[in-house]
Amino acid sequence: MRGQALRQCHKLLAAANKEALLPCQTRSATSTAGLEAIQPTTLTGSLSRDTHDTQRSLSHRSASTSAASTPEEIAKFSSLANEWWDPKGPFAPLQSMAPVRMLFIRRAVCQCLGLPEHSVRPFEGKKVLDVGCGGGFLSESLARLGADVTGIDLSKESIGAAKAHAAADPGLKSSIQYRHCSAEEVLHEGKAFDAVIASEVVEHVSDPAGFCSILSKLSKDGAAVVLSTLSRTARSYAAAILFAEMISGMIPRGTHDWEKFLTPEDLVLLMEGTQLSLQQIAGMSLDLQSRQWQLSQDLDVNYIACFQKQAPPEAPHSRK
Amino acid sequence: MVGAALAQALRSNPWTSELRLVLLDRQGQPEAGRSWQGPPELRVSTVTPASVALLQQAQVWTDLQPPRSAGFNRMQVWDWAGSGYIQYSASEVGLQHMGYVVENSMIQGALLKQLLQPGNTAKLMFKESVSQMTLPPYSQSGLNGQSGNALASLQLESGRQVRARLVVGADGAQSHMRSLACLRTSGWAYGQHGVVATVRTDVPHSTAWQRFLPRGPLALLPVRDGLSSVVWTTSPRHARELTSASPLAFALAVNQALSGGATPARNPLLAGVRGPGQGSERPFHAPPQVVESVGPSPRSFPLHLRHAGRYVRPRFALVGDAAHAVHPLAGQGVNLGFGDVGALVSTLAHAVEAGRDIGELTLLEEMYERPRQRANVSMMAALDALKRVFVPQTGLLATARGLGLDALNAFPLAKNRVMMYAMGE
Numbered sequence: 202m203r204g205q206a207l208r209q210c211h212k213l214l215a216a217a218n219k220e221a222l223l224p225c226q227t228r229s230a231t232s233t234a235g236l237e238a239i240q241p242t243t244l245t246g247s248l249s250r251d252t253h254d255t256q257r258s259l260s261h262r263s264a265s266t267s268a269a270s271t272p273e274e275i276a277k278f279s280s281l282a283n284e285w286w287d288p289k290g291p292f293a294p295l296q297s298m299a300p301v302r303m304l305f306i307r308r309a310v311c312q313c314l315g316l317p318e319h320s321v322r323p324f325e326g327k328k329v330l331d332v333g334c335g336g337g338f339l340s341e342s343l344a345r346l347g348a349d350v351t352g353i354d355l356s357k358e359s360i361g362a363a364k365a366h367a368a369a370d371p372g373l374k375s376s377i378q379y380r381h382c383s384a385e386e387v388l389h390e391g392k393a394f395d396a397v398i399a400s401e402v403v404e405h406v407s408d409p410a411g412f413c414s415i416l417s418k419l420s421k422d423g424a425a426v427v428l429s430t431l432s433r434t435a436r437s438y439a440a441a442i443l444f445a446e447m448i449s450g451m452i453p454r455g456t457h458d459w460e461k462f463l464t465p466e467d468l469v470l471l472m473e474g475t476q477l478s479l480q481q482i483a484g485m486s487l488d489l490q491s492r493q494w495q496l497s498q499d500l501d502v503n504y505i506a507c508f509q510k511q512a513p514p515e516a517p518h519s520r521k
Numbered sequence: 522m523v524g525a526a527l528a529q530a531l532r533s534n535p536w537t538s539e540l541r542l543v544l545l546d547r548q549g550q551p552e553a554g555r556s557w558q559g560p561p562e563l564r565v566s567t568v569t570p571a572s573v574a575l576l577q578q579a580q581v582w583t584d585l586q587p588p589r590s591a592g593f594n595r596m597q598v599w600d601w602a603g604s605g606y607i608q609y610s611a612s613e614v615g616l617q618h619m620g621y622v623v624e625n626s627m628i629q630g631a632l633l634k635q636l637l638q639p640g641n642t643a644k645l646m647f648k649e650s651v652s653q654m655t656l657p658p659y660s661q662s663g664l665n666g667q668s669g670n671a672l673a674s675l676q677l678e679s680g681r682q683v684r685a686r687l688v689v690g691a692d693g694a695q696s697h698m699r700s701l702a703c704l705r706t707s708g709w710a711y712g713q714h715g716v717v718a719t720v721r722t723d724v725p726h727s728t729a730w731q732r733f734l735p736r737g738p739l740a741l742l743p744v745r746d747g748l749s750s751v752v753w754t755t756s757p758r759h760a761r762e763l764t765s766a767s768p769l770a771f772a773l774a775v776n777q778a779l780s781g782g783a784t785p786a787r788n789p790l791l792a793g794v795r796g797p798g799q800g801s802e803r804p805f806h807a808p809p810q811v812v813e814s815v816g817p818s819p820r821s822f823p824l825h826l827r828h829a830g831r832y833v834r835p836r837f838a839l840v841g842d843a844a845h846a847v848h849p850l851a852g853q854g855v856n857l858g859f860g861d862v863g864a865l866v867s868t869l870a871h872a873v874e875a876g877r878d879i880g881e882l883t884l885l886e887e888m889y890e891r892p893r894q895r896a897n898v899s900m901m902a903a904l905d906a907l908k909r910v911f912v913p914q915t916g917l918l919a920t921a922r923g924l925g926l927d928a929l930n931a932f933p934l935a936k937n938r939v940m941m942y943a944m945g946e
């Protein structure tokens with residue numbers, strides 16, 4: 202059963218990856234055909250039992266039942282908060298990946314929500330939640346694309362840095378609201394969003410399954426949920442732990458806990474259990490010649506995925 | 522010219538068309554869409570097909586194409602010693618024209634006409650200059666936000682203030698903006714002057730003629746109305762003599778320079794050398810005779826090579842001659858500037874698409890400065906080397922040069938590569 206589910210999962214990943222990497226001109230013509238070939242609904246059905254197994258095994262990795270990051274995780278970021286925007290500082294790799302992530306987010310969210318992809322401000326009027334916003338790399342970009350952004354982070358210092366950075370730009374001040382709080386708190390306020398972004402967060406939380414279910418609940422029906430994270434492979438261990446932390450010192454030691462990394466399969470199975478179905482997925486690889494990050498087929502190290510919130514089968518018209 | 526091209530190219534790109542633009546010019550407002558009656562202006566540019574593509578994107582090429590400018594479909598380069606020559610033709614690369622010779626003021630006028638169209642949101646301010654500029658610091662480490670990300674602030678002579686996410690310095694070789702941004706340049710004066718003039722030839726032609734003379738290269742380029750433009754690099758003293766000569770004396774001097782000296786012949790050393798499929802020899806063409814100089818009297822200006830070590834700072838970028846002033850040989854100056862414009866427009870288009878700050882240092886460094894420095898430095902080095910190889914006229918070097926030209930002519934592959942390069946491909 203598990204083997205069959207994984208094979209299905211691989212097919213789904215391959216189709217979603219193809220979708221994400223299609224060039225603009227050809228995409229509109231082939232997109233529906235590409236996705237129809239795989240029946241997302243039947244896939245969800247056949248995966249359901251297995252999903253629960255995975256959720257259980259994932260939550261067993263941590264004794265904590267809270268979806269939130271641990272205090273130690275938060276402290277890691279707080280201690281570096283005033284270096285968020287230094288292009289040569291510890292967050293430089295994160296900063297350099299932000300543009301390619303934004304290009305993925307722009308395309309995937311536009312397609313999910315049926316927004317004009319070639320518009321300069323396609324997210325105009327849309328409510329977007331940036332979970333774990335850090336210094337605000339993505340929040341600022343989302344606001345420039347027109348979104349009404351709420352950026353939340355558990356590190357008070359990071360929120361302070363994000364606020365100060367955005368405050369200097371008169372174009373951003375009114376469109377971003379930064380808050381030092383958890384996703385649960387936003388949920389308890391009864392808010393729901395057109396798009397929820399959690400970039401490089403799921404690998405820091407203690408209960409990924411619980412975290413994904415909160416993301417789902419924060420989304421309106423049909424909303425887009427985008428996650429980016431690191432896969433749990435030998436190569437990601439070499440790249441993110443051995444090279445980036447130990448050898449080059451590019452990012453501080455202890456930033457990542459490889460055990461907590463999720464493979465794309467783990468993530469898809471977690472999400473399918475929370476009414477979120479995979480739309481697009483892409484890897485991110487560094488082009489050594491231009492030194493720019495690019496979207497790729499390689500999901501082994503850094504990857505980014507977009508899911509769409511499905512209406513619950515029992516009450517298809519309920520909307521928040 | 523390059524600044525206006527940037528503004529108009531940004532306006533024509535769907536990603537950048539909504540950016541709010543303010544153009545400042547120290548000079549008064551030039552004539553927009555100027556008429557093309559009367560003799561051509563002295564300052565002309567040789568526009569490569571790559572630059573034409575940019576001008577097309579900027580929606581001004583229809584105002585610049587022949588008969589408002591002149592195309593050339595052949596190029597012939599030879600030297601005073603007569604030991605060899607080289608010919609390029611557009612048909613070798615399947616093009617109608619290798620380039621066009623356009624008056625600088627015509628390009629400026631066409632751009633301005635577009636920028637002044639009703640509905641154009643670009644704000645133009647003439648007779649205005651910058652007295653002070655405040656840019657954010659390079660490093661944002663330890664700064665808690667605010668000042669690190671602040672907008673650039675310009676204090677104008679008129680007392681007005683402008684704040685911007687990105688300031689572009691396009692104010693030429695003696696750039697004031699460059700010094701306000703504390704960007705240094707390196708370079709040297711060539712100890713040479715460029716003399717420009719418009720002349721009438723006995724027959725109209727469509728070839729770019731270039732001859733390397735003992736004191737520097739002379740180019741005879743077709744311009745509109747069947748006239749020709751002379752761009753002559755020479756010693757300062759000779760330049761003074763030329764600019765004070767009568768129209769007839771000037772014509773005689775040009776004819777002497779083009780037709781005097783040794784007649785180029787195939788180098789006997791190369792008699793046995795032939796490229797594959799190179800059956801027929803391309804004959805040397807004698808340049809047309811200059812009859813008189815027409816229009817405004819010839820002018821001269823000193824030549825410099827100047828290059829800025831950095832093109833960018835946070836919220837600041839240099840384009841065109843402000844970043845790199847080159848020898849006018851082959852008319853590449855404006856093409857390098859248009860190359861900068863193309864790169865900066867695609868950088869800013871990417872920034873808008875990805876929701877990035879258009880004045881962010883990393884963006885400007887990686888997508889604009891690095892590729893443009895590479896392109897500009899290699900072109901400057903090539904032009905400088907060409908000039909240095911051609912100037913000494915005696916001994917072994919002259920023979921080697923003749924050999925070089927001849928060998929290049931015989932091998933179509935190598936020659937095409939050089940030509941594509943000269944055409945900005």
